[in-house]
Amino acid sequence: MKKTLAFALSLSIATAATAQEDSFPILFTNVHVFDGVNEQRIENANVLVVDNLIAEVSSEPLAAANARIIDGGGRTLMPGLIDAHVHMAVTEPVADLRDNYDWMYWGAVSTIEAEKMLLRGFTTVRDAGGPAIGLQKAIDRGKAVGPRIYPSGPVISQTSGHGEHRVYNEPHPNFEGAQPSFFNQHLEFLADGVPEVLRATREALRLGATQIKVMAGGGVSSTVDPLHTVQYLPEELEAAVKAAEDWGTYVLVHVYNDDSILRSIDAGVISIEHAQLMTEVSAQAIKDADVWVVPFYSLLGIDAETVAKALGPLSAPKFLEVQAGARNQMRMLKEYEIEKVAFSTDIIGDPVALTKQNDEFKYRLEVWTSHEILQQATSKSAELLALSGKLNPYTAGPLGVIEPGAYADLLLVEGNPVEDVELLVDYEANIDLIMKDGVIYKSTLD
Numbered sequence: 001m002k003k004t005l006a007f008a009l010s011l012s013i014a015t016a017a018t019a020q021e022d023s024f025p026i027l028f029t030n031v032h033v034f035d036g037v038n039e040q041r042i043e044n045a046n047v048l049v050v051d052n053l054i055a056e057v058s059s060e061p062l063a064a065a066n067a068r069i070i071d072g073g074g075r076t077l078m079p080g081l082i083d084a085h086v087h088m089a090v091t092e093p094v095a096d097l098r099d100n101y102d103w104m105y106w107g108a109v110s111t112i113e114a115e116k117m118l119l120r121g122f123t124t125v126r127d128a129g130g131p132a133i134g135l136q137k138a139i140d141r142g143k144a145v146g147p148r149i150y151p152s153g154p155v156i157s158q159t160s161g162h163g164e165h166r167v168y169n170e171p172h173p174n175f176e177g178a179q180p181s182f183f184n185q186h187l188e189f190l191a192d193g194v195p196e197v198l199r200a201t202r203e204a205l206r207l208g209a210t211q212i213k214v215m216a217g218g219g220v221s222s223t224v225d226p227l228h229t230v231q232y233l234p235e236e237l238e239a240a241v242k243a244a245e246d247w248g249t250y251v252l253v254h255v256y257n258d259d260s261i262l263r264s265i266d267a268g269v270i271s272i273e274h275a276q277l278m279t280e281v282s283a284q285a286i287k288d289a290d291v292w293v294v295p296f297y298s299l300l301g302i303d304a305e306t307v308a309k310a311l312g313p314l315s316a317p318k319f320l321e322v323q324a325g326a327r328n329q330m331r332m333l334k335e336y337e338i339e340k341v342a343f344s345t346d347i348i349g350d351p352v353a354l355t356k357q358n359d360e361f362k363y364r365l366e367v368w369t370s371h372e373i374l375q376q377a378t379s380k381s382a383e384l385l386a387l388s389g390k391l392n393p394y395t396a397g398p399l400g401v402i403e404p405g406a407y408a409d410l411l412l413v414e415g416n417p418v419e420d421v422e423l424l425v426d427y428e429a430n431i432d433l434i435m436k437d438g439v440i441y442k443s444t445l446d
């Protein structure tokens with residue numbers, strides 16, 4: 001009877017079922033807990049995990065029948081990392097994927113990269129556009145290994161916007177052309193005017209997006225839209241926001257410049273991605289509107305020669321302009337005491353670059369403390385992702401914190417990352433145990 005029920009419910013309880021295969025509780029002893037929020041660790045603590053959730057956290061001894069005990073040896077136990085802006089399906093150069101491979105190849109490669117991302121300590125990510133919905137399902141059903149994914153589905157772009165990857169002579173689908181391959185592969189939708197934006201938003205929601213990604217200003221990897229461009233009229237942006245809100249979720253926008261940021265905020269967007277070219281005008285607007293900023297600084301580590309080789313003559317100068325704005329942006333976010341800053345890396349198109357995902361921790365040290373950066377990569381990014389509201393796929397408990405009832409997404413780290421977040425850069429050496437949903441995916445302990 002129980003088996004039949006489990007079978008019948010298998011679609012909805014697949015996540016829990018993964019954890020329940022090893023149904024004994026796990027008791028971490030002798031750990032110092034960074035709970036995702038407080039700078040002061042809970043010293044010499046014990047943490048009990050039952051199934052896929054944290055059951056108890058205490059500095060007193062805990063007892064649990066049949067529990068498997070893991071002696072943390074004085075390491076730090078912290079929530080799994082969250083990257084709020086990745087592209088799981090774009091792990092190789094965009095033009096190469098478009099011209100030479102089919103969706104099967106994309107799926108195979110991104111599955112391999114998803115497992116590597118989990119093993120870098122990232123137990124949850126928000127996918128900021130691309131065909132990651134199937135990957136999310138495969139991972140949640142225990143068929144593939146990787147982080148939890150909040151997928152945005154295909155990015156929504158105006159014609160000649162940042163989601164425009166047709167080759168020059170390829171016709172427009174609404175004039176004389178067939179669907180571009182990236183439409184069919186759910187990387188991007190071209191939509192112009194309110195009705196088309198509404199249709200694209202609703203189609204992304206139909207596919208399974210948990211929030212909607214809109215390209216609202218010039219981008220680097222796209223070659224037809226200069227960085228100074230503002231993309232989408234106010235009414236088009238508002239249409240996307242309203243359609244998303246009707247489903248209980250929100251819009252995130254790709255933007256760099258002030259005009260795009262201001263227009264997006266006015267339209268009701270609550271997650272501002274990148275924004276490296278912002279000035280004080282945007283800093284004040286972001287502060288006043290109390291919206292999220294999701295910047296990335298891993299670009300600071302890339303030299304001009306590498307950029308020229310990787311991006312070519314059209315995109316390389318754009319990259320360098322964005323790179324030049326990054327430090328100024330970081331300083332402003334700090335000076336304006338903007339609290340809603342999420343952790344993100346936005347590394348796309350290169351499996352080697354992806355191995356440097358954790359370098360983001362060291363770049364942020366230029367203005368933020370280790371503690372602030374850890375908050376960004378745990379409880380704060382979790383707060384942002386939870387804004388997907390009724391479409392949130394992970395609702396059994398909070399993510400990004402260590403507290404009773406929270407998901408058992410945990411890392412055991414050598415040393416104290418609250419004082420030295422750079423420990424996480426060398427994830428292979430310093431992250432000794434990785435647990436997601438109560439299941440251990442890496443352990444160097446006995």
Ligand SMILES: [Zn+2]
Pocket residue numbers: 085086087128346
């Ligand atoms: Zn992106």
